[in-house]
Amino acid sequence: MRNYLLRRVLxxxxxxxxxxxxxxFVLNLFPGGPFDFLAFSSDPRDADPMAIQRLEALxxxxxxxxxxxxxxxxxxxxxxxxxSWVMAVGIPVGDLLGQRIGNTxxxxxxxxxxxxxxxxxxxxxxxxxxxxxxxNIATAFSFAGQSMPTFWLGLMLIIVFAVRLxxxxxxxxxxxxxxxxxxxxxxxxxxxxxxxxxxxIALWSRFVRSSMLEVLRQDFLRTARAKGVAExxxxxxxxxxxxxxxxITIVGLDxxxxxxxxxxxESIFNWPGMGKLYLDSVLRHDIPVSMGVLAVIAFLVIASxxxxxVLYAVVxxxxxxx
Amino acid sequence: MAxxxxxxxxxxxxxxxxxxxxxxxxxxxRLRRHxxxxxxxxxxxxxxxxxxxAPVIAPAGYDEQDLLRRYLTPSAQNLLGTDDLGRDVLxxxxxxxxxxxxxxxxxxxVATIAGAALGAVAGYLGGWTEVVLMRLADIMLSLPQLPxxxxxxxxxxxxxxxxxxxxxxxxxxxVARLTHGSVLALRHxxxxxxxxxxxxxxxxxxxxxxxxxALAPIIVAATLGLGNRVILEATLSFLGLGINPxxxxxxNMLQNAQGYIWSEPxxxxxxxxxxxxTVLAVNFLGDGLRDALDPRLKI
Numbered sequence: 001m002r003n004y005l006l007r008r009v010l011x012x013x014x015x016x017x018x019x020x021x022x023x024x025f026v027l028n029l030f031p032g033g034p035f036d037f038l039a040f041s042s043d044p045r046d047a048d049p050m051a052i053q054r055l056e057a058l059x060x061x062x063x064x065x066x067x068x069x070x071x072x073x074x075x076x077x078x079x080x081x082x083x084s085w086v087m088a089v090g091i092p093v094g095d096l097l098g099q100r101i102g103n104t105x106x107x108x109x110x111x112x113x114x115x116x117x118x119x120x121x122x123x124x125x126x127x128x129x130x131x132x133x134x135x136n137i138a139t140a141f142s143f144a145g146q147s148m149p150t151f152w153l154g155l156m157l158i159i160v161f162a163v164r165l166x167x168x169x170x171x172x173x174x175x176x177x178x179x180x181x182x183x184x185x186x187x188x189x190x191x192x193x194x195x196x197x198x199x200x201i202a203l204w205s206r207f208v209r210s211s212m213l214e215v216l217r218q219d220f221l222r223t224a225r226a227k228g229v230a231e232x233x234x235x236x237x238x239x240x241x242x243x244x245x246x247x248i249t250i251v252g253l254d255x256x257x258x259x260x261x262x263x264x265x266e267s268i269f270n271w272p273g274m275g276k277l278y279l280d281s282v283l284r285h286d287i288p289v290s291m292g293v294l295a296v297i298a299f300l301v302i303a304s305x306x307x308x309x310v311l312y313a314v315v316x317x318x319x320x321x322x
Numbered sequence: 323m324a325x326x327x328x329x330x331x332x333x334x335x336x337x338x339x340x341x342x343x344x345x346x347x348x349x350x351x352r353l354r355r356h357x358x359x360x361x362x363x364x365x366x367x368x369x370x371x372x373x374x375x376a377p378v379i380a381p382a383g384y385d386e387q388d389l390l391r392r393y394l395t396p397s398a399q400n401l402l403g404t405d406d407l408g409r410d411v412l413x414x415x416x417x418x419x420x421x422x423x424x425x426x427x428x429x430x431x432v433a434t435i436a437g438a439a440l441g442a443v444a445g446y447l448g449g450w451t452e453v454v455l456m457r458l459a460d461i462m463l464s465l466p467q468l469p470x471x472x473x474x475x476x477x478x479x480x481x482x483x484x485x486x487x488x489x490x491x492x493x494x495x496x497v498a499r500l501t502h503g504s505v506l507a508l509r510h511x512x513x514x515x516x517x518x519x520x521x522x523x524x525x526x527x528x529x530x531x532x533x534x535x536a537l538a539p540i541i542v543a544a545t546l547g548l549g550n551r552v553i554l555e556a557t558l559s560f561l562g563l564g565i566n567p568x569x570x571x572x573x574n575m576l577q578n579a580q581g582y583i584w585s586e587p588x589x590x591x592x593x594x595x596x597x598x599x600t601v602l603a604v605n606f607l608g609d610g611l612r613d614a615l616d617p618r619l620k621i
Binding site: 015018019022023026027029030143144146147148149150151152155156158159163164170256259260261263264267268278279282283285290293294297298301302305 | 461464465466467468469470472473474476477478549553556557560561562563576579580583584587590591593594597598601602604605606609
């Protein structure tokens with residue numbers, strides 16, 4: 001086990017280096033730099049190409065991309081993600097990330113917990129009552145959810161619950177002036193969490209259903225029933241425990257989806273999280289900020305994959321790690 | 323549970339039947355029995371026809387403005403009303419289908435061919451080729467898809483070409499993995515050995531003996547990928563990183579509608595409904611194809 005863990009963590013580090021390197025390379029494709037606007041300045045002293053070159057040398061962005069990547073990576077190891085070029089000039093990217101990451105985690109963890117709970121419930125129910133009316137409704141719901149673009153679902157919920165019914169706020173994280181009101185924050189959380197959860201429930205309930213169906217067919221369940229174990233225990237203990245093993249993997253693999261969803265959801269609901277920070281930084285070519293967000297997301301994604309794999313090995317004694 | 327030596331009569335009849343009508347005939351028969359798949363195929367066909375015929379059937383030009391006739395409710399002249407610039411919403415939806423489906427179909431076709439080719443080559447040749455290609459696929463699959471597509475589109479400059487390129491570059495890995503897996507299972511089978519012994523070269527063996535046997539999962543993955551790409555194109559366009567206005571795409575129509583959500587909320591309903599229906603149709607078709615091609619498939 002220790003060797004397995006060690007090897008997986010090492011793999012993760014190598015993967016992170018590759019992935020961030022790839023992203024750094026892609027960002028290098030952006031035309032222009034942070035001082036491009038100077039070329040259009042009315043002051044001839046600003047537009048001097050020599051001055052721009054000097055400024056770029058000062059930031060170190062006149063060097064080839066792999067050299068800059070190396071510098072950036074060393075910085076990140078010390079917790080330094082560089083400074084913003086456009087959105088908050090001179091502010092460390094690490095500070096920007098720190099302000100936003102809490103909001104994103106609130107959103108995505110709430111959504112994950114809710115999706116898991118409801119997805120498990122629907123999936124188990126559908127499997128036990130296969131081909132019943134409720135199973136068919138769940139199937140229809142799942143197909144609909146998987147075919148639904150996140151942003152449209154968000155817009156429709158805003159139209160129904162904010163524009164028409166006026167029950168819920170259309171966006172933001174709290175009503176201005178009510179920053180410390182927990183109830184107010186919860187109300188603002190409802191719609192974005194609903195958008196993220198509905199789509200995730202559609203996927204996970206389907207997966208739990210098929211995983212559960214597979215287990216329900218096994219002989220050991222018949223044995224348990226033959227021994228006289230109560231049906232509730234047969235399903236809840238013998239079946240569910242085994243059905244959950246593959247679910248761990250799929251949840252781990254789906255964490256990136258939740259972050260992808262957060263980019264869209266945050267921008268629709270004007271939610272000041274990393275997703276919105278990312279989109280704004282991309283649209284305004286604030287490359288250090290984009291790079292910082294992507295690095296954090298890549299880290300979270302790779303770490304959650306690793307966690308899922310390790311959990312899988314811990315939960316399922318049939319898996320051998322060598 | 324039926325065992326191999328005791329086939330149920332229906333299944334045995336099916337096998338005899340498929341011997342007469344051929345493999346694809348049998349697939350077609352099974353697909354036809356899947357009602358939702360047929361419905362999906364019909365709806366997808368309908369949207370494709372609309373996309374192709376848009377210039378013929380559209381009542382107006384897609385960027386024909388009439389600032390005196392803005393925000394009109396549905397009428398005989400504008401069946402779905404007009405938008406903020408007085409453009410006919412129905413016309414823009416029809417042209418939007420053209421863009422959305424062109425992007426999704428092109429990207430899916432190229433990504434699937436590239437993925438199948440790379441996966442087959444990796445599986446057939448093995449060695450370093452396999453290690454490099456499959457590790458690359460793993461790395462790219464471990465990246466969060468949407469954020470990467472966003473940054474690539476922005477870096478290359480949003481346009482129709484960019485979005486297709488980006489969807490292809492980050493869309494080949496799934497099919498490559500599937501093909502790789504199938505080819506690995508086929509590589510050491512007797513018929514492959516035979517083909518090699520008879521002097522068949524790598525290209526011949528891959529095209530003639532590997533790919534036909536790996537086709538079923540590829541077709542299903544491509545179909546489901548098509549729906550996914552309709553959503554991705556719409557999402558990128560919605561975020562302002564896909565198709566640029568005034569060319570209408572369902573995604574950028576929604577982006578535009580978002581600005582009028584308080585005053586003209588119905589503008590946001592139609593384009594999204596089109597995306598939803600198209601993707602739902604594709605997913606039904608994909609589900610039916612999976613059952614029809616090979617009921618054992620699990621993708």
